[in-house]
Amino acid sequence: MKKQIFAVCDLEAEYACNFMDYLNQKKNIPFEIQAFTSVESLVAYVKKNPVELLLISSEAMCREVGELDIGKIVILTEGSKPKELEKYTGVYKYQASSDVVREVMACYGAEKAILPAQLPVLKKTTEILGVYSPLGGCLQTCFALTLAQILGREKSVLYLNLEEYAGFEELMQKKFLHTLSDLLYFVKQGSTGIAVKMNGMAESMGNVDFIPPVQSPEDIRGTSWQDWEHLLQEIILHSSYETIVLDIGNGIEEVFQMLDMCTTVYTPIKTDKMSRSKLAQFEELLSVRDYPQILSRMVKLNLPYGQEVLAEPFRAEQLIWGTLGDFVRELLGKDEV
Incomplete structure (x- = not known):
């Protein structure tokens, strides 16, 4: 069974790529990781592929992304969130990658009963x-x-x-x-x-x-x-x-x-x-x-x-x-x- 997709979108290309590299090195992440450095590429991908979890910077988040069929959206913030994004959970961007992942998974786990991709056939x-x-x-x-x-x-x-x-x-x-x-x-x-x-x-x-x-x-x-x-x-x-x-x-x-x-x-x-x-x-x-x-x-x-x-x-x-x-x-x- 194919893993579900965890997408990361940040307009700061270096951050997005480094964070994706960190996730790929983590042997226990039960997702396929995809990174994007533009809203256009993210939207095009999501329209063709189901995304279960999206971590997106507050600068990249927009109405078009909010209207996509995505399981859970978490906002990557540099401090406070803009008022229009208050309905989304946020995590602070400039902390250790391990802490970002833990907070994102905690947000996801609070709402999801079970992760379908986490099946014995995957390991x-x-x-x-x-x-x-x-x-x-x-x-x-x-x-x-x-x-x-x-x-x-x-x-x-x-x-x-x-x-x-x-x-x-x-x-x-x-x-x-x-x-x-x-x-x-x-x-x-x-x-x-x-x-x-x-x-x-x-x-x-x-x-x-x-x-x-x-x-x-x-x-x-x-x-x-x-x-x-x-x-x-x-x-x-x-x-x-x-x-x-x-x-x-x-x-x-x-x-x-x-x-x-x-x-x-x-x-x-x-x-x-x-x-x-x-x-x-x-x-x-x-x-x-x-x-x-x-x-x-x-x-x-x-x-x-x-x-x-x-x-x-x-x-x-x-x-x-x-x-x-x-x-x-x-x-x-x-x-x-």
């Missing part, structure tokens, strides 16, 4: 990689982020941190407008178009997209397994991500069922007596609960500790250049960066 099957350890203090999140970054060089990757205390706002020194808590709210309400709404919340981190983690542990503990399963199925069926990396904490209800959805479970370990005893109890419980398949998918990892983990300010991309990055590339059989 290969989605693999879910779990990172989980019953132990603490074993570099689990550092490994998960490094794994996601290295995989993200070749495919579209979504990283989801499912811990009760992820600390991402403190780690990145940034306040997030939307978090996983908001996405879980829509899931629990039975909202449609979950994947489209997610596109409006996704942040970029190097080669990877992520949904900012919850700020309250109750949002993890209070989510039923059925809701987690529904969220993951929505992402698998209606997003363009080829790989989901789950950084799984112990607050998840029915964590074994979560692990059972993973094609591989990477389990960071430690070698001291206490840690070996805890891991043995975990493995015994998997057997008692009749989850031998999880045991067969587990890859135990004694992770190296590199100085890049301590670097300030934190940048997830730098993890791939250090000791942990070398370890993950060897694990995956990847070439050197």
Whole structure:
């Protein structure tokens, strides 16, 4: 099935072309991208091709464009919108391209129930990689982020941190407008178009997209397994991500069922007596609960500790250049960066 069309029209040719290049580099954009630098070329194209989403500068927007059959029009502004364009949603032009895309997708997701183009036929099957350890203090999140970054060089990757205390706002020194808590709210309400709404919340981190983690542990503990399963199925069926990396904490209800959805479970370990005893109890419980398949998918990892983990300010991309990055590339059989 052909992707729906996301058109960008800006009379400033350099901006339109650069923005189109950015969109084409994003592996998870579920649209075919078309850029235009004149109203005439846009109008001629739309008359022959259905356009689902149009991002157009306020200078280019006119009555003729408004009368076209376009699914959703978003105005690219340089500040305030002209009065005649008040009925349209606007996003600020001179901000990071990733922020423009996130705001546009949020506007689109607020009105659209589901994106028809987001079907499994548009991508290969989605693999879910779990990172989980019953132990603490074993570099689990550092490994998960490094794994996601290295995989993200070749495919579209979504990283989801499912811990009760992820600390991402403190780690990145940034306040997030939307978090996983908001996405879980829509899931629990039975909202449609979950994947489209997610596109409006996704942040970029190097080669990877992520949904900012919850700020309250109750949002993890209070989510039923059925809701987690529904969220993951929505992402698998209606997003363009080829790989989901789950950084799984112990607050998840029915964590074994979560692990059972993973094609591989990477389990960071430690070698001291206490840690070996805890891991043995975990493995015994998997057997008692009749989850031998999880045991067969587990890859135990004694992770190296590199100085890049301590670097300030934190940048997830730098993890791939250090000791942990070398370890993950060897694990995956990847070439050197």
